[in-house]
Structure formats: structure tokens, C-alpha cells
Amino acid sequence: MSQRKLNIALEPAAAKYRPLALTPSEDLKGYIASHLGRAILFFITCSSVLAVLLIFFFVIREAFGFLTHFSLLEFLTKTGWYPEAQEPKFGALALIAGSVYVTVASLFFSVPVGILAAVFLSDIVSFKIRGFVKPVIELLAAIPSVAYGFFAVLVLAPFMQKKLGFPTGTNALNASVILAVMALPTIISVAEDSISALGRELREASYSLGATRMETIFGVVIPAAHSGIIAAVVLGMMRAIGETMVVWMASGNASQIPHPWWDISQSVRTMTATIAGDMGETVKGSDHYSALFSVGVMLLIMTFFLNLVSEYFLTRAKKALGK
Amino acid sequence: MKIVIRNTFDKAFTILTALSVIFISLVLLGILGPMIWRGSGAVIFKGTVEFRKMQMDLFERGNQDVLQNEIVETDTVRKTIFETINRFKKGIDTEALCDRVRDIHREFGQELRLKGITGQEYSRLRSITRDIRDKLEVTFESQDKKEITKNIEYVLQFKKDERFKATCAEELFQIALGFQKDIAKIDLNKRKQYEEDLIQIEQTLFGSGEIPGLLGPHPDKPLPALAMNRFGATRWDQSLKLLDKLLWIEEWVEKEPGKPLEKVRTSRKEKFAGTDLEPLFSSVQDNLEKILKPRLTIYWQFFIDDNFNSHYFGGVGPEILGTLLITFLGMLFAVPLGLISAAYLVECASDHFIFRMIRMCINTLAGVPSIVFGLFGLSFFVLFLFPLFGMPSKGCILAASMTLAILTLPVMIRASEEAIRTVPQTYKEASLALGASGFRTFVTVTLPAALPGILTGIILSLSRIAGETAPILFAGAVAMGPIPKSLFDPTRTLSYGSYDMAVGDRISMMVPHNQYGMVVTLVILVLCLNALAIGLRSRVFKRLKGH
Numbered sequence: 043m044s045q046r047k048l049n050i051a052l053e054p055a056a057a058k059y060r061p062l063a064l065t066p067s068e069d070l071k072g073y074i075a076s077h078l079g080r081a082i083l084f085f086i087t088c089s090s091v092l093a094v095l096l097i098f099f100f101v102i103r104e105a106f107g108f109l110t111h112f113s114l115l116e117f118l119t120k121t122g123w124y125p126e127a128q129e130p131k132f133g134a135l136a137l138i139a140g141s142v143y144v145t146v147a148s149l150f151f152s153v154p155v156g157i158l159a160a161v162f163l164s165d166i167v168s169f170k171i172r173g174f175v176k177p178v179i180e181l182l183a184a185i186p187s188v189a190y191g192f193f194a195v196l197v198l199a200p201f202m203q204k205k206l207g208f209p210t211g212t213n214a215l216n217a218s219v220i221l222a223v224m225a226l227p228t229i230i231s232v233a234e235d236s237i238s239a240l241g242r243e244l245r246e247a248s249y250s251l252g253a254t255r256m257e258t259i260f261g262v263v264i265p266a267a268h269s270g271i272i273a274a275v276v277l278g279m280m281r282a283i284g285e286t287m288v289v290w291m292a293s294g295n296a297s298q299i300p301h302p303w304w305d306i307s308q309s310v311r312t313m314t315a316t317i318a319g320d321m322g323e324t325v326k327g328s329d330h331y332s333a334l335f336s337v338g339v340m341l342l343i344m345t346f347f348l349n350l351v352s353e354y355f356l357t358r359a360k361k362a363l364g365k
Numbered sequence: 366m367k368i369v370i371r372n373t374f375d376k377a378f379t380i381l382t383a384l385s386v387i388f389i390s391l392v393l394l395g396i397l398g399p400m401i402w403r404g405s406g407a408v409i410f411k412g413t414v415e416f417r418k419m420q421m422d423l424f425e426r427g428n429q430d431v432l433q434n435e436i437v438e439t440d441t442v443r444k445t446i447f448e449t450i451n452r453f454k455k456g457i458d459t460e461a462l463c464d465r466v467r468d469i470h471r472e473f474g475q476e477l478r479l480k481g482i483t484g485q486e487y488s489r490l491r492s493i494t495r496d497i498r499d500k501l502e503v504t505f506e507s508q509d510k511k512e513i514t515k516n517i518e519y520v521l522q523f524k525k526d527e528r529f530k531a532t533c534a535e536e537l538f539q540i541a542l543g544f545q546k547d548i549a550k551i552d553l554n555k556r557k558q559y560e561e562d563l564i565q566i567e568q569t570l571f572g573s574g575e576i577p578g579l580l581g582p583h584p585d586k587p588l589p590a591l592a593m594n595r596f597g598a599t600r601w602d603q604s605l606k607l608l609d610k611l612l613w614i615e616e617w618v619e620k621e622p623g624k625p626l627e628k629v630r631t632s633r634k635e636k637f638a639g640t641d642l643e644p645l646f647s648s649v650q651d652n653l654e655k656i657l658k659p660r661l662t663i664y665w666q667f668f669i670d671d672n673f674n675s676h677y678f679g680g681v682g683p684e685i686l687g688t689l690l691i692t693f694l695g696m697l698f699a700v701p702l703g704l705i706s707a708a709y710l711v712e713c714a715s716d717h718f719i720f721r722m723i724r725m726c727i728n729t730l731a732g733v734p735s736i737v738f739g740l741f742g743l744s745f746f747v748l749f750l751f752p753l754f755g756m757p758s759k760g761c762i763l764a765a766s767m768t769l770a771i772l773t774l775p776v777m778i779r780a781s782e783e784a785i786r787t788v789p790q791t792y793k794e795a796s797l798a799l800g801a802s803g804f805r806t807f808v809t810v811t812l813p814a815a816l817p818g819i820l821t822g823i824i825l826s827l828s829r830i831a832g833e834t835a836p837i838l839f840a841g842a843v844a845m846g847p848i849p850k851s852l853f854d855p856t857r858t859l860s861y862g863s864y865d866m867a868v869g870d871r872i873s874m875m876v877p878h879n880q881y882g883m884v885v886t887l888v889i890l891v892l893c894l895n896a897l898a899i900g901l902r903s904r905v906f907k908r909l910k911g912h
Binding site: 072076079080083084086087088089090091093094096097100101103104154155158159161162163166167175177178179180181182184185186187188189190191192193195196197223226254255256257259280283284285286287291314317318321322326334335338341342345346348349353 | 371372374375378379381382383385386388389390392393396397399400702705706708709710713722723725726727728729730732733734735736737738739740741743744745748749771774775778802803804828831832833834835838839860861863864867868877880884887888891892895899
């Protein structure tokens with residue numbers, strides 16, 4: 043009787059208290075499970091790598107047909123873009139120039155405003171007001187590009203044509219003003235991060251030497267944060283050069299290099315807008331089709347290069363802080 | 366002295382930076398304000414009786430009896446307008462008069478034959494009416510008043526003739542008399558002008574084949590085939606615009622050679638002064654509310670209705686559906702991939718070469734222009750992967766959402782990484798100290814703690830891909846088409862629809878409220894998602910501060 047009672051009490055106890063050391067088989071199982079799991083997770087993580095490789099491979103593959111038929115030199119140096127003519131011409135220089143025009147012009151507007159705003163947020167204003175300004179910039183970043191394009195076509199373009207007397211409302215200036223607004227959030231947030239990451243010591247040293255706030259900012263803060271600011275500008279540039287909808291809708295889509303060269307009130311056509319506008323009309327596998335993919339490859343290479351530049355400057359900014 | 370200058374510069378600089386931020390806020394306001402204001406007009410506006418007719422006809426909404434009463438009330442007022450125009454037309458529309466006269470001549474011949482009059486009598490009467498017909502035709506076309514009076518007098522001399530009594534030929538004399546009366550009021554030289562103007566007036570009131578008019582189609586004419594032409598001005602603002610078009614003639618005149626054209630407005634009422642048509646303008650102007658019965662309408666069904674005639678009527682229902690479908694399907698692909706990648710990069714990655722490569726690839730992916738994603742979606746999913754699995758090689762929801770999933774993968778990974786990183790190390794250590802494995806710690810401790818941050822990332826990705834247009838241009842977005850039945854059909858989306866309406870055809874330019882309504886729906890959808898994300902994030906910050 044008492045024996046049985048004891049057994050009942052013992053059985054669950056034996057199940058409850060396991061030895062701390064695992065048996066070899068359990069150990070092995072755990073080892074395999076953990077490493078197998080890690081391997082699976084690793085492969086899933088590599089999906090972004092795979093995506094990048096696939097993007098490069100497939101875009102270049104479709105562009106290959108063009109590069110074997112036509113000379114690359116002509117593609118890069120001629121201006122005539124007549125893909126559907128009797129004797130098709132694929133000179134992308136005007137398209138590249140168009141992209142450069144709107145991008146540079148948009149940076150011209152957005153960089154000064156963006157850096158001033160970044161300085162305002164990091165050095166001048168209190169934390170409380172910052173909390174109000176930040177959402178404004180986030181909203182600016184959140185508005186879809188097609189909505190910006192809509193605004194450019196239906197509000198800004200008629201305004202430019204009627205009130206400011208431009209010959210056409212959809213021109214390089216229109217596109218670059220809108221692109222500047224779109225690049226602002228990127229520039230502000232990256233520049234502000236790098237400026238406020240500098241810390242108080244540098245600033246206080248400058249103030250103690252008698253410098254005013256402006257002198258501190260121009261003489262100490264901006265030079266010290268220049269890597270981050272350059273990275274901000276490059277990222278803003280990437281945003282502008284890769285933007286499609288706004289330039290497609292607002293730039294006028296005339297494949298030409300403005301003449302005289304500084305006149306950005308003329309219509310231009312960018313690389314992205316050409317792809318977006320022409321692709322719907324091409325036959326799959328035709329020269330025109332693969333020419334558009336070649337333009338895509340060019341864009342891809344440009345942004346890849348810009349990305350490397352921005353990353354170089356961002357790591358430099360980080361290293362400067364680490365020291 | 367120098368310090369004063371330095372301080373002034375300092376102040377000026379401070380003001381300049383503040384101005385830049387104020388400028389940015391104003392830009393945001395300047396972009397969103399007018400857009401939302403005009404877009405709200407798609408939902409809240411003064412709808413006329415024509416709007417309620419349209420709703421009943423196309424969507425079967427509203428109260429049949431109430432509408433019928435309204436139609437009867439408005440029709441009584443409209444009747445006078447129709448009558449005024451018809452009366453005026455008699456004096457102006459010579460072609461109609463000529464046709465009528467010719468018809469009467471023909472009918473008269475039949476009538477005579479029915480009466481059994483044949484032979485010489487028949488041919489004599491016929492020759493008289495033929496004579497009258499020719500004379501009247503000349504009269505209608507003539508611009509010389511003397512000639513007209515002479516001809517009409519000639520015609521009227523037959524009026525007393527017994528043989529024409531109680532035949533249809535009597536109408537000939539009535540026409541002649543009416544014409545005489547009309548002609549007394551009308552300046553004959555202006556008749557051609559009046560004719561052209563009358564066409565414009567009729568188009569403004571009843572609509573031409575292309576543009577709907579103020580009152581809808583003329584009740585005597587057959588119902589137009591297109592739905593947009595079947596109704597008058599459905600909105601009060603639209604009807605005011607048409608009224609303006611009715612009352613004023615707008616012309617672009619070159620005042621001096623070489624100068625740009627200038628807009629000149631002249632009053633139609635003055636132009637038609639003294640004619641039968643003059644009362645029309647003031648009666649339409651004064652009775653417009655009685656004719657159209659405007660009433661404040663909240664058309665919330667804008668968000669569920671399909672559209673008619675390239676968005677002339679209706680709403681953006683299928684577009685919202687398509688956007689949501691593509692977005693959520695895209696997130697279905699992107700969330701697991703992004704979450705696992707982020708978790709692995711935080712928990713297991715070292716500074717090894719491979720991981721630096723992976724990070725670089727994620728950054729590259731984030732920098733790829735959206736249009737290149739479009740090219741990739743076309744060349745990989747549509748032209749390569751789908752045929753490989755025996756699926757139709759055309760743009761569809763599945764291809765679009767997978768393209769967008771890849772586009773948003775970097776956003777997802779970065780946001781989740783950040784969220785997982787902010788979980789305090791002590792949480793994990795406590796869990797590990799209790800004997801939980803690394804995996805278990807992650808699932809039961811780290812993940813729940815990081816969940817709000819991850820959710821923020823998910824919502825931000827959602828809002829990003831809801832607004833993207835370029836990647837799905839070639840992968841499954843269409844401007845017009847049926848509502849998709851499966852994932853292998855292309856779909857309409859808000860983003861592509863906004864593009865299409867902004868640069869689109871004449872019809873969408875006639876309905877700016879629907880144009881703005883579409884884009885504002887998209888903007889509000891995206892901004893609401895963003896506001897949700899911002900709110901969630903601030904809560905997370907507060908909670909983390911509390912610890």
C-alpha cells in the first residue's frame with residue numbers, strides 16, 4: 043500500500059527533473075536543427091541578393107539584342123531618337139541630357155533649402171517644435187509620385203503658362219521644381235542625421251572661442267559633417283534621377299537638348315520617361331524594345347554607381363564619428 | 366561695431382533657416398490643400414435633379430416617387446424654355462421651314478387624290494401650291510425685306526381661295542403669316558449669325574454628341590447611346606458654368622497684330638435683343654434653381670461605384686479594389702521575406718564579407734529606379750516566369766504584386782531590423798538565462814517586443830507600394846478594363862488611374878472633380894496609412910522610454 047503511494051509520488055517527479063546535461067543524441071539533434079535552421083534562414087536572407095542579381099541579369103539580357111545590332115558609341119553620343127522611323131535611330135544623348143538637366147536643376151533648388159532645414163532642425167529649434175516639423179517632412183515623402191505628377195500637370199503647368207508666360211507649362215523647370223520637393227525629405231533626413239550626430243563638444247568648443255551660431259555652423263558643423271551632407275545630396279540625386287511619373291507627366295517629353303543650354307523652360311525628355319512612355323507601343327523583342335532596356339541598363343548602372351558613392355560617404359561619416 | 370554685424374548676420378541666418386522650413390510647410394500645404402479641396406468636390410457637392418436621375422438610371426438608387434415628382438415640377442418650368450426656342454427657331458431655321466413647306470405640298474397632292482379630284486383641276490391646284498412652295502422657299506432664303514413682303518403678299522392672296530379651305534394647304538398660309546411676323550422683329554443680315562448662335566445655344570442646353578448640355582437631351586430627340594449624354598448638368602457648379610456659356614459669347618480676338626490673343630466676352634442677351642429668344646436668357650438665369658433643383662449631396666458611393674464613359678459618371682470602386690488587392694498581395698510576399706531577412710541580419714550576422722555583400726545588395730535594391738523594376742517585372746515575371754509555369758504571358762495582378770514585393774523588400778528589411786534592434790538586450794538575456802533556445806527567445810520574446818516597430822514598417826511599405834505607378838505600368842495595371850475575376854487578370858489601380866486622368870482625354874478634363882477625386886482618394890489612403898504608422902511609432906517610443 044505504502045509502496046504504491048510512493049510510486050505515484052515518484053513518477054511525475056522523475057519526468058519533471060531532467061538532468062542538465064543533454065544526451066549525445068539530443069545534443070546532435072539540437073546542433074543539426076540549429077545549423078539547418080540557420081542555413082535555411084540564410085538562404086531566405088539571400089533573397090535580396092537573388093533579386094538584385096535577377097534584376098541585373100534580366101534587364102541586361104533583354105538589352106543584349108540592341109547592343110549586338112547597334113553601336114554603343116552611337117547610342118551614347120548621338121541625339122536623334124527616332125525608334126519607329128523607316129531607318130530607326132537610337133541616339134540617347136538627348137535623353138541622358140534631359141535626365142541630367144532635371145536632376146541638376148532640382149538639386150539646385152533642393153540642396154540649399156534642404157541643408158538649411160536640416161540645420162534648423164538639428165541646431166536651432168527646440169525638441170518640441172522639431173516634433174511638429176518632422177511629420178511635415180514625412181508627409182512630403184509619403185505623397186505618391188503620381189500625385190506630385192498630377193499636381194505638376196494640372197496645377198503648376200497651367201500656372202506657369204498663364205501667369206508666368208512660359209511658352210509651355212510642361213517643361214524642364216516644372217519637372218525639376220517638383221523633383222526638388224520630392225528630393226527634399228531624403229536630403230533633410232540624411233543631412234540632419236549626420237549633423238546632429240556630431241555631438242555637443244565641437245559646437246561648444248566653437249562657442250567658447252566666441253563664434254556666433256552662424257559661424258559655428260558654417261565653420262565647424264558643416265565642414266565636420268560634410269561626408270554625411272554629400273551622401274544626402276547623392277541620395278537626393280538618386281531619387282531625382284530614378285523618378286518616373288513626375289518627369290513623364292511634367293517634362294514635356296520632347297527629345298531635345300535645350301538651346302541655349304541654360305534655358306530650362308524648354309521641354310526635355312528623360313530616360314525614365316522614355317521607358318515609361320515608349321514601352322507600351324513596342325513589339326516584344328524588337329530593336330525599339332531592347333533599346334528601351336538598354337536605357338534601363340544605363341539607369342541601373344548610374345544609380346548603382348551613385349549608390350556606391352553615397353555608401354562610401356556614409357561609412358566615412360560613421361568612421362569620422364567613431365574616432 | 367563688428368560684433369553688431371556678426372550678430373545681425375547670425376540673426377539673419379536663423380531667420381533664413383526658419384524661413385526654409387516654413388517654405389517647406391507652405392509647399393506641402395500648397396500641394397495638398399487645393400488637391401484635397403477640389404477632390405472633396407467628388408463626394409460632397411450640390412447635386413441637381415439630373416444627378417438623381419442619373420443615380421436612378423445607372424445605379425438604381427433613390428426614391429422613385431420623389432424623383433418622379435421632381436421631374437414633373439422641373440419639366441413644367443422647362444417647357445417654357447423649349448417653347449421659346451421652338452418659336453424662335455421657326456423664324457430662323459429656314460431649312461426646317463422649307464422642309465415643312467415641301468411636305469405640305471406633297472401631302473396636299475395626296476389629299477386631293479383621296480378626295481377624288483383628278484385631271485385639270487388637280488394639276489391646276491398642284492401648280493398653285495408648287496408656285497407657293499417655290500415662292501416661300503425663295504422668301505425663306507432671302508435677305509431683302511421688300512422681296513419678302515412682296516412674295517408673302519403674293520402667297521397670301523390665295524388664302525381666300527375656297528378650294529384651299531379645310532385642306533392641309535392652309536398651314537402654308539399660317540407659316541407665311543408667322544414668318545411675316547417673325548421677320549418684322551429680326552434683322553435679316555444677322556440671320557446667319559443667329560443660326561450659328563442658335564446651334565451653340567441648343568448645344569449648351571441639350572448637349573451635342575460630345576458634350577452634355579444643361580438640361581439633358583431634347584425630349585423630342587431619341588435617347589443618346591452614351592450614358593454621359595443622357596443627362597444634363599448633374600452638378601450645380603457644372604450648371605453654373607454652362608449657364609455662363611449660355612449667357613456670354615467668348616471670343617479670342619487679336620487686338621493688335623503681333624500681340625497675344627485676348628479674351629472678349631459679349632452678352633448673348635444683348636445680341637438677341639428684340640427677338641423672340643430674348644426672354645430665354647433671363648428665364649433660364651432666374652429659374653435655374655427651379656429647373657435643376659440643386660441640393661447638397663454626399664455621394665459616398667464614389668468609393669464603391671464603377672465608372673461610366675471614362676469616369677464621366679460614377680466613382681473609383683474598382684480602382685480602390687485593385688490597389689488594395691495588389692498592395693496586400695505584395696505584402697504577403699514581402700513581409701515573411703523581409704522579416705526573416707531582418708531577423709537573420711540582426712541575430713546571426715557578423716561583419717563577415719558575405720553579410721557586407723548582402724547589405725550592399727539591399728542598399729542597391731533600395732536604389733534601383735522604380736521604372737527599372739517595371740522593366741524587370743515585364744521581362745522576368747511576365748515574359749519568363751509565367752510561361753515557364755504554363756501561365757498566360759500577360760500583365761496581371763500576381764506579376765504586379767510580386768514586382769512591388771521586391772521593390773518594397775529593402776524598406777521592409779530596414780524597418781524590421783531597426784525594430785528588432787531596439788528590443789533591449791536584457792529581454793533576450795533573461796529569456797536565454799531561463800534556458801530557452803535562440804529561436805525560441807526570438808519568437809516568444811524579441812518578436813512580440815519588436816512587433817509594433819515591425820508593424821510600422823509594414824504599414825510604411827504598404828503606403829509606399831499603394832502609391833507606386835511606374836513598376837506596374839507593364840506588369841498588370843490598366844486604365845480601362847473589367848473588374849478582375851482572378852489573380853491572372855490585369856486590374857485598374859488608383860495610381861495608374863490618376864496618371865491616366867491627369868494626362869487623359871477630353872472627357873476626364875470635363876470632370877475635374879473626378880480627376881481630383883481619384884488622386885485624392887489615393888493620397889488620403891496613403892496618408893492615413895502613414896498617420897497610422899507615425900502614431901504607432903510614437904507609442905512604441907513612449908513605451909520604450911517608460912522602461
